[in-house]
């Protein structure tokens with residue numbers, strides 16, 4: 587496709603639209619925001635004011651927005667239970683879609699979304715923007731080059747000290763779950779991607795609602811009493827078909843030093859982990875001695891002449907490149923589907939108390 591500028595619509599004008607989608611698109615010279623949609627139109631109007639957007643149509647019904655033939659790409663940023671329906675409708679309307687994470691609530695929904703993308707020959711990607719963090723890219727390269735050897739253990743960390751998002755539908759139960767469909771998908775995505783292993787064998791998991799009545803100290807303020815209907819913590823032991831183990835720890839609120847949206851990977855040659863505040867550590871044994879190294883993750887060369895692009899802004903840029911070059915997006919929907927498949931298995935295991943086996 588040799589189109590110069592892509593017209594983009596954002597459906598859902600809440601927190602992530604304001605924090606990521608709109609600023610990311612504004613930083614993207616190949617994109618123009620032409621439409622916003624929210625069932626609460628004041629939220630769309632607010633974004634127009636906050637960012638000084640011009641020539642943007644506002645819709646309250648996404649189906650009307652999808653009839654606009656000038657729109658090329660749709661960003662789906664609505665609560666999770668709506669991801670599948672809106673994405674499939676947008677793909678059927680001939681739009682390319684960047685859907686927020688988690689891709690959907692079930693593997694079956696993800697399969698429907700992927701089938702719609704294939705049938706309509708449109709691109710579909712999912713908002714796992716933390717892959718663009720320099721340390722995530724570094725870990726991926728180290729794993730792909732075999733520097734860790736045989737990776738047989740990993741930890742996916744999505745642990746926050748006190749950071750419960752209580753706006754919208756996060757804690758009400760109307761979002762499809764709690765931390766396991768909020769932070770956990772990011773950490774799991776980073777881990778599976780680094781391992782390049784998308785073949786889960788089984789999962790045994792537990793969920794907890796232990797901190798839900800303790801809003802004190804939450805960084806975004808205290809939530810109203812009785813609103814908290816979902817799990818605040820999820821812990822899972824995932825076995826992969828090749829025998830590797832992944833331990834997932836996810837919490838919105840936990841008395842443990844925060845390690846959020848990060849991964850630790852352990853191989854026969856070396857181990858590597860992402861730091862919360864940026865940077866990675868590699869450990870192993872060389873010349874008979876244990877070592878720990880921390881690569882310099884600052885911008886090499888002449889920093890004053892290089893404008894770094896925030897990881898979250900690269901998402902829309904990479905997606906448009908994939909559309910233009912007619913290639914697989916950086917975050918492939920088939921990969922995001924496995925994240926959802928595992929989360930679905932975690933919920934089932936926590937509910938039944940049994941190990942869940944994947945096909």
Ligand SMILES: NC(=O)c1ccc[n+]([C@@H]2O[C@H](COP(=O)([O-])OP(=O)(O)OC[C@H]3O[C@@H](n4cnc5c(N)ncnc54)[C@H](O)[C@@H]3O)[C@@H](O)[C@H]2O)c1
Nearest residue numbers: 598599600601602623624625663664665666686687713754
């Ligand atoms: N990638 C990330 O790091 C990240 C971070 C936060 C949230 N998210 C994801 O983004 C999505 C939205 O989260 P949020 O924090 O912005 O929530 P939010 O509640 O702040 O915003 C959601 C918006 O969608 C609107 N909406 C609901 N139903 C709609 C419909 N049928 N049509 C149009 N608009 C509709 C709501 O009115 C609301 O304004 C969720 O799927 C969440 O998992 C991703």
